[in-house]
Amino acid sequence: MTTEQDYNLTGHYVNSTVSGEDGSFEMFLPGGDFKVTVMKDGYEPFSTSLKVVPGRDVNMDIFLVKKPSGAGVNLSSEKVSAELLQGESLMIHLEVMNTGTGTDTIIVEISGKMREWASLGEPVITRSSGGGGPYAQSISNIDDYSIGNVDVNISVPDDAQAGKYNFTIRATSQKDPETFDTMDIYITVKEKENEEEVGFVIPSVGIGAFVLSLSIMGFVFLRRRAL
Structure with missing residues (x-):
């Protein structure tokens, strides 16, 4: 923080101090009218006028406005829900766009109670303008208004309970960690139906009758030949 006071047409009184961790500061000034300027990295400068009366304390509440970071993240997918049987797998394609200005590093993370079912594939980045098609690249170098494609591989365990589950995907800008999209x-997991064995069974009575019928027919045939 700096203070400035006009002593005359040719000179200024200038003093400065650094605030504590909680933002508080203290400065001893002579009486008069001052211009107070407060500066902090990442925030817009703040200036105000201050009148100091000798022998009296002056308290000030100062609120700083954060500068625009230029960061922006957009996360999208054509498929956000699915039904799977126990033991089945699914791949979901995500698109992560850097909607900010300049190159950024965007971290994509999976969270949720059943996060061990899912894993992220190797990112592929596609430029939204300019030459060239998709190319494999680290997600740490995404140009502004370029898209990073990331696959989420989901595998449901064979012993998973039937029911509804959800995962949360979060894409966070490293230029400004407070800028993210989720x-x-x-x-929905469904139980796998047990496969029943299907066989062809011939009743023993039927087989006996069939054999007996053949025996009788053979006997009659032989008897007639003998006559």
Whole structure:
């Protein structure tokens, strides 16, 4: 923080101090009218007028406005829900766009109670303008208004309980960690039906009758030949 006072047409009184961790500060000034300027990295400068009366304390409440970070993240997917049987797998394609200004690093993370079912594939970045098609690249270098494609691989365990589950995908700008976008993916798990063995059974009575019928026919045939 700096203070400035006009002593005359040719000179200024200038003093400065650094605030504590809680933002408080203290400065001893002579009486008079001052211009107070407060500066902090990442915030817009703040200036105000201050009148100091000798022998009296002056308290000030100062609120700083954060500068625009230029960061922006958009997370999207064509598929956000699915039904799977126990033991089945699914791949969901995500698009992560850097909607800010300049190159940024965007971290994509999976969270949720059943996060061990899911994993992220290798990111592929596609430029929204300019030459060239998709190319494999680290997600740490996403140009402004370029899209990073990330696959989410989901595998339901064989012993998973039937029911509804969800995962949360979060894409966070490293230029400004307070800039992020989230998406929920919903999975409905259904029980796998047991495969029943199907066989062809011939009743023993039927077989006996069939054999007996053949025996009688053979006997009659032989008897007639003998006659």
